[in-house]
Amino acid sequence: MSVQEMTVQEVAKKVLNNEILFVLDVRTEDAFEDWKIESESFTYLNVPYFDLLDGVEEIMDQLPSDQDILVACAKGGSSQMVTEMLEEAGVKNAYSLEGGMKAWSEHLEPVKVSDLDNGGELYQFVRIGKGCLSYMVVSDGEAAVIDATRMTDIYTDFANEKNAKITHVFDTHLHADHISGGKKLAEESGGTYWLPPKDASEVTYEYQPLQDGDHVTIGGTTIDINALYSPGHTIGSTSFVVDNRFLMSGDILFIDSIGRPDLAGKAEDWVMDLRETLYSRYKELSDELIVLPAHFMIMNELNEDGTVAEKLGVLFEKNHGLNIEDQDEFRKMVTENLPPQPNAYQEIRETNMGKISPDEEKQREMEVGPNRCAVR
Structure with missing residues (x-):
């Protein structure tokens, strides 16, 4: 035809x-x-x-x-x-x-976020049909990838175009809405795979534990990826501060919402961890940090240049999830005001733990559908 x-x-x-x-x-x-x-x-x-x-x-x-x-x-x-x-x-x-x-679900659109100090570059990969966001830091012939999707060839090809070798791969948390390409990408590139240990209690593979305060330097320049323990979406969720300018918030904080705490069945247990991260840990950070989340919810969250990004101080002013003073009201919002859980999220979690190994077509089917990582 x-x-x-x-x-x-x-x-x-x-x-x-x-x-x-x-x-x-x-x-x-x-x-x-x-x-x-x-x-x-x-x-x-x-x-x-x-x-x-x-x-x-x-x-x-x-x-x-x-x-x-x-x-x-x-x-x-x-x-x-x-x-x-x-x-x-x-x-x-x-x-x-x-x-x-x-x-459409698998397409990634690379968008340059910014030049970094000392010659590095930061890119955001917009998975426009799924609402997923992943990142690459490139510096002096080396690259780090954060929250990679399972379409690992896109990152490898992009790094090759930049004459960079992928040396580090990070997941901010154990994902439940999409299959991570982090472990696979690290194996393909010979790089180190980092995962928060509190999210890795059931994983079946080796990884480098990502601890609060860790500094991982990419290339020969002073681009530190600083780990910040920020539980709430998962118990191990970890944010990154890159180049002292960018806050990669994972699924804890989005532009127009906040992360949901229920995808491991722990909403009541983790809701106050979420509040502590958003209302205390993040409050201590500079308002000038540019928040780069792991997901977006709706298309109007994209800026004119195609990026999904906003200053932390602006989000503290405009994001409703950051402006609920009453703890009981906050608890009610994040435990009761939730969208349906992602399609096949339990199977996706087990895949990301290494417990099951579905074939490529099955993985595609598991991921089909919208992003549902946020509180509405």
Whole structure:
């Protein structure tokens, strides 16, 4: 079947540039309502593929003639068929999403955050379809990766482009919403894999314990990745202060929300740890630190340059989760005001512990769906 296709890279550019696009999503209504390609400049029509088996005539009057139409499905097969039907009906501006929503879930968009002191660079990798954020610090021929996704080749290729060798790989915590590529990336690169020991009590592999106060220097310059113990999302959650300018907050603090404490079934136990981290440990830090979280919730959290970042002082002013004085009210919010838990989160946790080893296709299926690491 030869139809016009649009790649996830092309769609990501349209999202980041706020370009207009009409999305015809042919997945089931439940799948569409749960998770879709998000952009304030996109228009949507959800018609399940099975409703179109007899033809597309009934939806023709709902389709625009003056803008591109992106047909999206789960894996790319159904969207090709619908796109072919549209082309046969005379539609010239229809494109099938290559690889479907699974490919959209896996796309990473590297964005430069800043130059660092003494010649280094900091990059943010925006997993735009999943809301995940990972990072690379590059300095003097070495690189460190923080909160890597399972698509490790993207980091390896990017480091090669920068003539850098990945020497350190960090996870801020044991992830429950996506499969970490940290251990795999460290093995592939020969680098050291760091994990907070309090999150590693059940892991089956060797790792370097990441302790509060650890300093790991990347390259020959003074770029210290300072570890800051910050429990609450998990009992071992650890933040990083990079170059005394950037706070990598993991899943503890987001731009528009705060981390949820329940993904290990410990909401009541960890809620006050979360409060202590946000209201005491983070309060002691400089308001000028730029917060770089491990996730974003909605597209309007992205800045004009494509980064997800904001000063800590601004978040203390504007983030509702940082402005609840009453402890009981805070406890109620973070234990009762929670979205559904991430798809397959228990299996994802066990995979990240090394207890199970699902194949590539199973891993893709486990991760499909929206990011759900925040308190609403």
